[in-house]
Amino acid sequence: MNKAVCAIVAALLSLASATDAAAYWQEAAATQASVEDGQAGPVVEPVGALDGGGLLVDRDFGVQTSAAGLDRLVEMYQWRIRDGEYERVWNAARIDSTGFDGERRNPPFQLESRRWWSEQATLDGHPVDPQVLQVLGEWRVFRPNFTRLPLNMAAAFQPEGDGLGSAENPLQPQIGDLRIRWRELILPPLRGKVALRDGVWHLRPSVMPGIERGGTDDEALASAAGDGQGDVSPLSWWWLAVPLLLIVLLLKRRKTRRKS
Structure with a gap:
């Protein structure tokens, strides 16, 4: 076996070694994340978007x-x-007017504020623990379509801003007038924030109330581990390219020697 062939074999072995090293670090990162989440195997990351599981009405x-x-x-x-x-x-709650002047008394609320949570939310076909919605969800005002507004409500309310109001003149509301807005729950990308345990998506221990949303240790580990489809970091790819470059240089040098 000549020197050029030996060099090629050595380069291929280096390539295999570099690939094994990259795979090792990927698996190590995933294993570390799974240990922090209390799982026996590597962390399973979500791929799709959250499905609310139907209409909330x-x-x-x-x-x-x-x-x-x-x-x-309701305010x-x-x-x-x-x-x-x-x-x-x-104000969204009734202000106690006990002790106010007789002409300045607040009437009782005629309509309550209410909140509905999805009980059938899924992610990649698996149910989502309610805590995920409560901790990570963000409430955003939206303007509903009032085509289904019941006649009794249509008689008492009119469109006002993004919602409805009972004031005859929204610029000059009277004491006791109501205004209503609706908000819907929006969730950010959940990769790095949830873990699949016993077939249910749970909040990761590192993502708890009071912790700033955004970068977390789990996200860093997940990034290092790739997306579970054989991703390798840019640095690993650089080391994989070195043996290939050596092969090209050796072949070129061998061809030059033959010409001389």
Whole structure:
């Protein structure tokens, strides 16, 4: 076996070694993540988007969404005392007007705020633990389609901003007037934030209430481990290219010697 062939064999062995090393570090990162999440095997990362599992409906107003949560926020125009002075404000809870002047009393709420959570949300075909929705979900105001508004509500409310209002003149509301907005629950990408245990997606221990959303240790580990389909970091690819470059140089050198 001549020197060129030996060099090629050595380069191929180096290539295989580099590939094995990259695979080793991928598996090590996945194993470390699984240990932190209390799993016996590598962490399974979500691939698709969250499916809310059907429509959530506010039947009082015919408002619906396919998101994982629906929130109805009701505010009433009321009196309150601030720095010894009476003022009118929108507030989501009734302000106790006991002790106010007789002309400045707040009426009871005629309509309640309500919230609906999806009980059938799935991710990649597996159910999602409710805690995932409650911790990671973000409420965003949306403008519903009021084509299903019941006649009794249509008689009492009119479109106002992104929702409905009971004031005859929205620019001059009166004490006791209501305004209603709806919000839907939106979830960010869940890769690195959830782990599949016993067939259910659970919140990872490192992603708990009070911890800033965004980069987490689990995400860093997941990134190092790739997406489970044989990804290798850019640095690993650089080392894989070195043996191939050596092969090309050796063949070129051998061809030059033959010509001379």
